[in-house]
């Protein structure tokens with residue numbers, strides 16, 4: 419089945435990036451998506467240099483620069499008073515240190531840019547409204563059985579299959595690992611507002627991390643400065659299941675009633691969506707033969723490090739490289755992918771969990787945290803070379819175990 423496509427299940431960030439990378443390397447690809455419309459909702463995403471570098475290498479640079487913003491700095495402030503603890507430079511500093519930008523972008527814009535580039539290649543069929551039911555594989559290839567919108571069964575043959583179907587992956591279950599991510603005890607309130615409605619006292623060309631005992635918040639500009647993003651994360655013991663739902667401004671306002679610098683922004687927001695945050699350890703093995711999982715399907719990341727999408731993008735590029743190294747042995751390629759990505763994914767997940775604990779420290783432990791942040795000051799991001807400095811460059815020359 420050498421001419422059969424790699425079947426990529428899930429046209430989200432991981433799946434679209436993977437399809438692009440594979441097609442660019444000359445491999446036939448077919449995308450399968452459960453939804454019938456590929457337009458995204460959601461709110462902002464931070465795209466750190468480890469991810470922006472991959473997207474730029476895939477030719478998305480110009481489109482990204484049009485839709486995204488590069489905030490001047492990361493400011494850490496206290497939610498109640500607005501007092502600034504630290505300001506770490508981002509835009510120029512990140513370019514100088516990592517040779518790739520630290521961007522913020524609306525999720526819908528990123529999804530659209532990826533989709534435009536996938537469609538622009540003109541060689542990647544996208545089958546929407548399909549739900550995987552069964553996966554079979556042997557030494558020659560893979561057969562995916564799925565239902566279409568009418569409920570009829572369809573079969574698709576491929577040389578390999580990539581499960582990029584997100585947090586509640588059904589491909590994982592079909593490959594024999596039905597374990598599920600669990601609510602992590604947090605919920606995220608996300609909303610955007612036109613820039614003209616942002617209260618004047620807020621600095622809109624920066625990313626700001628707001629800390630307080632009630633939760634934490636992050637604000638930054640979006641859409642080339644046309645809109646402004648707010649995400650607030652609160653602890654929630656009995657978080658509801660489900661991906662996103664409508665949130666009431668009154669409830670959030672009551673929770674953050676002591677955060678006077680941020681309240682006017684909450685007032686200006688028309689609506690919020692609430693996300694229950696999920697977590698799980700990474701799956702022990704990412705692949706079964708010539709089928710593999712990437713992105714949230716294999717290692718969801720709590721958003722306290724802003725790395726879930728970034729890791730998914732790294733996975734996609736790494737997968738394409740592994741298949742280039744083992745062009746006719748997808749099982750070997752995917753076992754290598756699992757081996758080289760597992761440790762990094764776990765480290766990122768752990769750091770995100772740790773950040774969540776630090777951001778939500780109760781008083782008086784929070785005083786010690788604030789002192790450390792203030793001492794680090796402009797050097798706040800310098801502990802993250804291991805994260806933001808990631809790149810595929812040079813890895814093609816390495817032997818497989820070190821890839």
Ligand SMILES: Cc1cc2nc3c(=O)[nH]c(=O)nc-3n(C[C@H](O)[C@H](O)[C@H](O)COP(=O)(O)OP(=O)(O)OC[C@H]3O[C@@H](n4cnc5c(N)ncnc54)[C@H](O)[C@@H]3O)c2cc1C
Nearest residue numbers: 428430431432452464583584713714721724725726727728
């Ligand atoms: C509040 C919040 C803030 C975040 N902020 C950031 C951030 O700033 N930076 C960052 O890097 N990450 C961030 N993330 C994480 C990021 O959103 C995810 O890690 C990322 O979307 C994962 O991409 P994915 O492609 O693996 O999954 P998804 O984006 O979920 O895509 C999965 C795709 O598969 C499809 N699908 C699902 N099931 C099936 C099926 N059975 N068959 C076919 N298709 C299917 C879905 O419809 C979807 O299109 C944040 C997450 C949250 C909740």
